Amino acid sequence: MGQAVTGNNIMDYDTVALSDSGDAVVIIDQTKLPGALELISLRTAREIWDAIYCLKVRGAPAIGVAAAYGIYVLARSMPRGSFEEFYQEFGKQKEYLDSARPTAVNLSWALNRMEQVCLANRICPVEEILEQLRREACRIQQEDIAVCRAIGEFGLTLVKPKDGILTHCNAGKLAASRYGTATAPIYLGQEMGYGFRVFADETRPLLQGARLTAYELKESGVDVTLICDNMSALVMKKGWVNAVFVGADRVAANGDVANKIGTSLLAAAARQYQVPFYVCAPTSTIDMATPTGEEIVIEERSGAEVTEQWYACPMAPEGVKVFNPAFDVTDHTLISGIVTEYGVIEAPYREGFEKIFAAKERGAQVSHCG
Numbered sequence: 001m002g003q004a005v006t007g008n009n010i011m012d013y014d015t016v017a018l019s020d021s022g023d024a025v026v027i028i029d030q031t032k033l034p035g036a037l038e039l040i041s042l043r044t045a046r047e048i049w050d051a052i053y054c055l056k057v058r059g060a061p062a063i064g065v066a067a068a069y070g071i072y073v074l075a076r077s078m079p080r081g082s083f084e085e086f087y088q089e090f091g092k093q094k095e096y097l098d099s100a101r102p103t104a105v106n107l108s109w110a111l112n113r114m115e116q117v118c119l120a121n122r123i124c125p126v127e128e129i130l131e132q133l134r135r136e137a138c139r140i141q142q143e144d145i146a147v148c149r150a151i152g153e154f155g156l157t158l159v160k161p162k163d164g165i166l167t168h169c170n171a172g173k174l175a176a177s178r179y180g181t182a183t184a185p186i187y188l189g190q191e192m193g194y195g196f197r198v199f200a201d202e203t204r205p206l207l208q209g210a211r212l213t214a215y216e217l218k219e220s221g222v223d224v225t226l227i228c229d230n231m232s233a234l235v236m237k238k239g240w241v242n243a244v245f246v247g248a249d250r251v252a253a254n255g256d257v258a259n260k261i262g263t264s265l266l267a268a269a270a271r272q273y274q275v276p277f278y279v280c281a282p283t284s285t286i287d288m289a290t291p292t293g294e295e296i297v298i299e300e301r302s303g304a305e306v307t308e309q310w311y312a313c314p315m316a317p318e319g320v321k322v323f324n325p326a327f328d329v330t331d332h333t334l335i336s337g338i339v340t341e342y343g344v345i346e347a348p349y350r351e352g353f354e355k356i357f358a359a360k361e362r363g364a365q366v367s368h369c370g
């Protein structure tokens, strides 16, 4: 049962947090927004898996943070007899959480980081491993805050005051920590009085744009206009959009980008109307082990999301065939630049990514422009 916190501002709450006693992952239940602001506590593997699968917590970085806290919470009640016993159960639960959604790489990325902590501390008592796991999960979240801010700073160099910005799905505070990714330049610009006009795509079928992006931007005082997905070409043609900013669930080594279904259509329209199309993605979303978008597994979800969810009664003939892929892949040739915490990468992407990963390896701090 969720704890209703209605009357308060969404900005006052973390999208994902660890409970004070460390025994639960506390999330904003995004399926209830914008009608109700409810916090729910997840304690069991099934509850955490369901919350990710059912999109109570969603958005690539937020899923990663939830999984990191989730595996820590589960690890607290794993067998402590020997490291082997503990690690065997850890591996089982890690695999289970990882199976909740296939496309966003941040899920396995965060779980792998947590596993590395176990292995690096294998000679320590389980109590000590648990403490290290808690710290690593907190670090993943803290890093995400800094990373989103840096993405915002770099993104802001690509636009000017009063610009029109179009975004798709929700790559905001609800999908990542604090500033979000695609919304980071918008929030930073808002703090600096840039006066952006933002268009938020409704984002069929699950309405992340209408329910979440329009909601969080409006709550923050941003000038946001909601449009249906099929209106974006029109607003571009009218010259109301100076840049498109979207997030990413997985970026392949060649710069192809998997993001919410409809993103590639938007990129094609942006090319047609000569609007720059930027992807905002932390390096944790760049997957060098996936050579091109062809190899990215695209999640398919229930047809009921298209035919009946949100409607008082079904809006399609009973039994009609439905194709409901949750993501699509935007070809790198349609992307003007990928905004990361280390700067804006332009084609050729593989070379650009290799450079920033080498810098990261050398311990380079997340950059700040200016």
Ligand code: MRU
Residues within 6 Å of the ligand: 055, 058, 059, 060, 061, 104, 168, 169, 170, 171, 172, 175, 176, 180, 181, 182, 208, 246, 247, 248, 249, 259, 260, 261, 326
């Ligand atoms: O199915 P969702 O709502 O998890 O899809 C989310 C997206 O596609 C976001 O754009 C992406 O995860 C980037 S979030 C910073």
